[in-house]
Amino acid sequence: MESKKQKQVGELIRRHFGTVLFQEGSYIYGGALVTVTRVKMSSDLGIAKIYLSVYNVDDKQLIVDKMRDNMHRLRQGLAHRIKSHVRRIPRVSFYLDEMVDEMYRVDELLNKIDIPKESEEE
16 A cells, blocks of 8 residues: 555656656657656655557557656656655566456447447336
């Protein structure tokens, strides 16, 4: 279970890293749409696991790999924005969040179900 401080720092990083992606992300991953869905902090606030949703591209893992290759640049942009709010800048790691994709897949399957309507005579 996350502590209140972990949740606060995670939310701070989620908001500011979203801004970093908006300003600098297109140089790294091109035309893909990348959003930060959630951030999980370690208990010592030294590691931030950033979960990303990726759209408009077939190979989503390639985008996450490109972000890992440019981690120094992205972490530097994040540090510039949150340095007055935290004691030390956490190390970041990126993970692909497929929860939204899974939600759309389940919704599509549910829409395909043909449920016969009950007649009013019964």
